[in-house]
Amino acid sequence: MRVDQFPKDIQPYLIPGPGGDLIYRCLNCQKEFGIRHLLYTCPACGHVLLLYDTDFERLKKISGPMWRRIFDYRRMLNIPALNGIYRYHELIGPVLPLDAAVFLGEGHTPVVEANARLQKKAGIRFYFKNDGQNPSASFKDRGMASALSYIRYLLQQGYVSDVLAVCASTGDTSAAAALYASFLHPDVKSAVLLPHKRVTPQQLSQPLGSGAMVFEVPGVFDDCMKIVEHLSEHYNVALLNSKNAWRILGQESYSYEIAQGFEYDMAGKAVVAPVGNAGNITAIMSGFLKFHDLGIIEDLPRIVGVQSEHANPVYKYYLEPDPEKRCFEPVQVKPSVAQAAMIGNPVSMPRVIRLVAEYNRRAGQQKVFVEEVTEQQIMDWQLRANRNGHVVCTHGGECLAGLVAAKKSGKIAADETAILDSTAHALKFADFQQMYFDNNFPPEYGIIPRDELVNAPELVCPEDLDKVPRPGRPLSGDDLAHFVQRTAEDIAMRLDLKKV
Numbered sequence: 141m142r143v144d145q146f147p148k149d150i151q152p153y154l155i156p157g158p159g160g161d162l163i164y165r166c167l168n169c170q171k172e173f174g175i176r177h178l179l180y181t182c183p184a185c186g187h188v189l190l191l192y193d194t195d196f197e198r199l200k201k202i203s204g205p206m207w208r209r210i211f212d213y214r215r216m217l218n219i220p221a222l223n224g225i226y227r228y229h230e231l232i233g234p235v236l237p238l239d240a241a242v243f244l245g246e247g248h249t250p251v252v253e254a255n256a257r258l259q260k261k262a263g264i265r266f267y268f269k270n271d272g273q274n275p276s277a278s279f280k281d282r283g284m285a286s287a288l289s290y291i292r293y294l295l296q297q298g299y300v301s302d303v304l305a306v307c308a309s310t311g312d313t314s315a316a317a318a319l320y321a322s323f324l325h326p327d328v329k330s331a332v333l334l335p336h337k338r339v340t341p342q343q344l345s346q347p348l349g350s351g352a353m354v355f356e357v358p359g360v361f362d363d364c365m366k367i368v369e370h371l372s373e374h375y376n377v378a379l380l381n382s383k384n385a386w387r388i389l390g391q392e393s394y395s396y397e398i399a400q401g402f403e404y405d406m407a408g409k410a411v412v413a414p415v416g417n418a419g420n421i422t423a424i425m426s427g428f429l430k431f432h433d434l435g436i437i438e439d440l441p442r443i444v445g446v447q448s449e450h451a452n453p454v455y456k457y458y459l460e461p462d463p464e465k466r467c468f469e470p471v472q473v474k475p476s477v478a479q480a481a482m483i484g485n486p487v488s489m490p491r492v493i494r495l496v497a498e499y500n501r502r503a504g505q506q507k508v509f510v511e512e513v514t515e516q517q518i519m520d521w522q523l524r525a526n527r528n529g530h531v532v533c534t535h536g537g538e539c540l541a542g543l544v545a546a547k548k549s550g551k552i553a554a555d556e557t558a559i560l561d562s563t564a565h566a567l568k569f570a571d572f573q574q575m576y577f578d579n580n581f582p583p584e585y586g587i588i589p590r591d592e593l594v595n596a597p598e599l600v601c602p603e604d605l606d607k608v609p610r611p612g613r614p615l616s617g618d619d620l621a622h623f624v625q626r627t628a629e630d631i632a633m634r635l636d637l638k639k640v
């Protein structure tokens with residue numbers, strides 16, 4: 141639809157222009173810095189930053205119901221930037237002109253309700269939000285769209301030139317970073333650091349295909365992250381991990397979409413997400429808080445972060461009920477099928493601590509929880525989900541396992557509705573599925589396949605066939621007819637089919 145076809149009162153709000161006043165604010169010393177330079181940590185005290193709009197109050201001049209109408213009408217516009225995360229421009233990148241927006245098809249991923257059989261098994265009503273259907277097949281594209289749009293804006297303004305973007309990754313961030321950077325090539329080039337042999341072949345192929353420089357580093361993600369932090373402190377590079385606060389802004393779109401998808405009614409809802417470097421749970425809380433602040437949603441949903449027992453620093457931190465006594469300790473991670481979240485020292489932990497307190501305070505009760513699950517539970521629930529129409533990877537399995545555990549421990553009530561983050565596409569982590577089917581997980585995972593979830597292809601080639609087709613050597617005539625009949629009979633026998 142064209143703008144002039146919309147109701148008159150909504151027309152002035154449909155196409156957002158640059159506005160607001162974004163600044164970096166240090167979570168520790170509260171010092172503020174302008175956004176003309178890329179910053180990742182506070183130049184004064186070295187702590188982590190978040191972006192704030194010092195003119196946020198102007199957005200309150202528009203009522204919550206009016207905001208809902210604006211976002212709902214924007215759905216009908218054919219303006220690429222508004223078909224992605226910038227539908228929520230005023231909250232995600234108010235200072236950016238729309239022509240700076242990099243849109244590769246990210247966001248507005250489907251929310252799919254689980255079938256009755258799977259809901260019964262889990263004991264609760266739930267949906268998956270399929271963020272694996274983003275362009276690089278993970279939720280990271282939301283944050284990269286924001287970070288690279290900002291870089292494009294800096295390029296357009298002449299504030300930077302020849303950007304080298306770097307990130308550390310367990311596989312999804314690097315795929316997204318390389319993809320979005322390649323869109324701005326040659327002004328932006330990218331280099332990614334991956335823990336050697338701790339990224340799946342599919343994930344490794346992604347930055348290679350996008351033309352990034354790929355460095356494999358011994359150790360785990362936390363080691364790569366330290367190197368990237370060193371690079372960003374000592375060299376002229378743009379850090380693309382979620383330590384970069386622009387990433388957080390983009391990932392807030394996940395919350396906005398959930399709210400919009402449920403008609404802005406968040407009462408009785410629980411949002412479940414895996415926690416690795418903790419940027420996503422930071423963004424989810426921050427997004428819902430902003431919508432709440434503007435009166436767009438009346439209730440804050442419950443939020444449940446899930447960690448594997450092999451990489452559980454955030455879970456451990458919140459085991460201590462007294463906030464005064466809590467003390468964050470990084471953990472040594474062990475191999476995990478939730479490999480993207482195999483992180484012992486999440487860079488966003490200070491943001492999480494700040495936002496959990498704020499979220500619970502605003503909700504007037506504890507609304508944020510962290511749950512822990514086993515490796516076995518992750519694999520079993522992933523495969524159960526996928527046998528019921530989903531395409532979730534191990535982290536989607538982690539979410540579902542976390543939902544079941546949270547219901548059991550009373551963190552989520554049986555009459556609530558949960559929305560689970562399917563963070564990446566199942567195909568990225570197909571090797572874990574194969575290890576399950578082949579029963580060859582190394583012992584440290586502690587995973588024993590359940591017979592009812594195992595699957596394997598069967599080769600059909602009846603022994604009495606002396607001629608079979610091969611590539612470049614097709615059969616024809618009687619030979620083809622005989623091959624088809626015998627093979628069909630063999631399959632019918634295996635499937636126990638009766639002749640009609």
Ligand SMILES: N[C@@H](CCOP(=O)(O)O)C(=O)O
Pocket residue numbers: 280307308309310311312313314361380381382383416417418419420480481
């Ligand atoms: N799971 C992540 C780890 C880094 O995440 P980030 O969001 O903090 O950049 C990955 O896919 O690499």
